[in-house]
Amino acid sequence: MALKDPVAVYNAAKNTEAQNVCFALQQSGIEAHIIEDMSPGGMWAFGTLPEIHKPQVFVERGDVDRAVPIIEEFEQTQRKRRGEGSDDAAVSETVEAECEGCGQRTEFPAAKSGTVETCPHCGEYLDVAGDDDDDFDWSDEEAAVE
Numbered sequence: 001m002a003l004k005d006p007v008a009v010y011n012a013a014k015n016t017e018a019q020n021v022c023f024a025l026q027q028s029g030i031e032a033h034i035i036e037d038m039s040p041g042g043m044w045a046f047g048t049l050p051e052i053h054k055p056q057v058f059v060e061r062g063d064v065d066r067a068v069p070i071i072e073e074f075e076q077t078q079r080k081r082r083g084e085g086s087d088d089a090a091v092s093e094t095v096e097a098e099c100e101g102c103g104q105r106t107e108f109p110a111a112k113s114g115t116v117e118t119c120p121h122c123g124e125y126l127d128v129a130g131d132d133d134d135d136f137d138w139s140d141e142e143a144a145v146e
Contacts, residue, residue, distance in 0.1 A: 003033060003060050009067050010057040018055035021074055028070050030063045083111030099126045 012018035015036045025032035036055045059067045093110040097117070101124030108117060112128045119126050 003031065003058060005061040006033070006058040007061045007064055008056045009059050009064060010071055012055040012057065015055050018057050021057045021071060024070055024074050025057065025059060025067055028066070030059055030067055030070070032067070033058050083109055095128055097126050097128045099124055101126075
C-alpha cells in the first residue's frame, strides 16, 4: 500500500541498513518503505559507492512517534555490535599498536584487536594485535626459517 503522507524517519549509511530498519518497523506493525541507493552516479563495478545518495526509510506521518523508539533501539543495537557506547569493561579497554612505518604508538578499542587499521600519524596500515598475538614467541618462527 502507498503512503499518503510519507515522512523520512531514517537516513541509512547503506541499503542493507535501511532494509533492516524497514523490516524492524514492519515487524512492529508500522508500514514502512525504502528508497534505496540505486543512483547511476553511485554505481561502480563492485556495487554502490557510499555518500552519493543516502538510502532512506519512510513511514506515514501519524506513525512517526511509534517509529522513533524502534529506530533508537536499532541504533543502540548497532552501537553495541560495533563496540561503541557500552558500559562493559571489555568494550572500554584499549589495545596499543605500534606502526612499523613511523614508529608511533596508537591506542585502539579492544574490539579492534586482530584487525588491520590505518595509522592516524602516517596513513600506513598497521596490525592491531589481539591477546593471542602478544604471547607468540617470534624467536621460534625465525629459527624455523633459518
